Amino acid sequence: MNRSITTSIAAVALTVATPILLAGCTSKAGAEGAIEVTSTESACDLASTETQTGEVDFSVVNNGTKVTEFYVYGDNNRVLGEVENIGPGVTGNLTVEIVDPGTYTVACKPGMVGTGIRQELTVSGEAMEKSQDPEDVNAAKVAYLDYVGNQLNTLVAQTQTFVTNIKSGNLDAARDQFGLVRTPYERIEPVAESFADLDPAIDMRWDDTEDGSLAFTGFHRLERYLWPPQASDIGDDPGQVAPADAAHANASDTKAAIDPIADELLANVTRLKDEVSKADFEFETRSFVSGPQALIDEVAATKVDGEEDRYSHADLYDFAANVDGSETAIATMQPIISAKSPELMDKITAQFAEVRDAVNQFQRGDGYVSYTEVSAEARKDLSNKIDALSASLSQVPGIVLQQ
Structure with missing residues (x-):
């Protein structure tokens, strides 16, 4: 358009x-x-x-x-x-x-x-002056963007290794790395989503391709190559691989097709890092203060049912990363929240601990079990804790921006 x-x-x-x-x-x-x-x-x-x-x-x-x-x-x-x-x-x-x-x-x-x-x-109408944000909120945002910059440095470095492993045929190493390589991206999604073209190119799911009418690129295209859909994976329920998705994989996931996708992924995460590093990059304050809830809602809306990593079932890595990013953003705002509503801050802190415990029970060594091993009852318990935390985080923008 x-x-x-x-x-x-x-x-x-x-x-x-x-x-x-x-x-x-x-x-x-x-x-x-x-x-x-x-x-x-x-x-x-x-x-x-x-x-x-x-x-x-x-x-x-x-x-x-x-x-x-x-x-x-x-x-x-x-x-x-x-x-x-x-x-x-x-x-x-x-x-x-x-x-x-x-x-x-x-x-x-x-x-x-x-x-x-x-x-x-x-x-x-006439051009207007932009409203000035409180100084303490701007200081918290600066601290948060320092964190984002460090995560993007890690993302580029890990993606380089991931892409090298795929292109060299070292697919077992790439599979071992998949959950970890995406962790920095999942932590800083509110910033990544500021770029309407770049974010889907990096992190789109098959659902975003409109049944294959748009090119399927990014981490999840490579995930599908590493874990080709099996007959038992195919279906129309949440967390399953759609029949059209499986057919596309069967026809298109060749090394000749995947190597350029891997190169494009590296180029896009590098571009994301470069864009955020520019002196004129501006992350909207409202997006910052609502980011903690947005990250938690990512889990509730698209991850609890296993839709995000439907080929590898590495969803718990994403859960943990979203919680990391949300909790870090809240930490930068904690002095503001505590000064204005200590009860809310105490509640949020306790709820983060509950969500963290619900995820960490599935930790094994340096990683997490396959999401297929998480029972429906455990998924429901996690969903309930996520909903409760989200409700508390929804109060943060109003508290933080209160003059």
């Missing part, structure tokens, strides 16, 4: 009206005065495609049958605001501060896959 985006978006605020994993969710009222967005499997309808500079509210109702997401894009397809995990019948609210007039792009992603159904949003 042709886009003309000449401006930037400042602070982003987002909430989902009802937790996705609760049964019997009902639609909630959106923000007063918001642009109403209706998402279905085939449409992303905006009540108005025109607005003014300043704070712009969106109320996104999911009238489809699949979980959906809503995104606001800026220059170079950068993700500047998003609300995820909007279940059927549920409304998600998003606020963006648009400081410059211009043409923006928004998108609904039914099923949370693919490039989404996109619309243009015209913003008129």
Whole structure:
């Protein structure tokens, strides 16, 4: 789609009206005065495609049958605001501060896959000054981005070894490394997801290919090559390999096809590191303060059912990495949270320990057991603990940004 985006978006605020994993969710009222967005499997309808500079509210109702997401894009397809995990019948609210007039792009992603159904949003009015964030929050964000930089250095180094092993035919070593090589990426996903083109190129699943109409690249394409789908793996249930996915693997996963995919992965993670290292890289403050919950919700939405690493079943590495990243981000904000709500900070600390214990019971040596060894009862227990932690983390943005 042709886009003309000449401006930037400042602070982003987002909430989902009802937790996705609760049964019997009902639609909630959106923000007063918001642009109403209706998402279905085939449409992303905006009540108005025109607005003014300043704070712009969106109320996104999911009238489809699949979980959906809503995104606001800026220059170079950068993700500047998003609300995820909007279940059927549920409304998600998003606020963006648009400081410059211009043409923006928004998108609904039914099923949370693919490039989404996109619309243009015209913003008129005078250019405005960006709101200033509290100094203590900016200091916490700087500390967090130092952590992100170190994780990206590790990611590039480990990916280099991983790619070398695949291309040289040392596939057992690559299999042993798979869970670990992805760990730095999973820890810093909120930052990686700022890049709408780069993130899926690195971390897309088969579901994101729209049944093979888009190129399947990144870690999970290489995962499929390392663990070719077996007949017992194929089916339509969560965590299984779709029949079309298995057919594509059978036809396409040759060494000649995989070597360029491996090279592309290394190039993309290197580019990600370079982009984040640029002096003008800006990680939106609202994305930072909501990042801890976003990481935990990644587990709840796409990992508890075994959908993420469906070929290798290395899902527990991802769980642990998401918890690592979330807990680290909270640690940078801990003095702010403790000063304003010590009870909330104590609760979050205890809940992180509970989630960590639930994951670590499956640790074996330096790694984790196959997710196929985790019983339905244990998955449910982990899901319940994740939901409770997510609910507490949802309070963090309001507490931290409170003046």
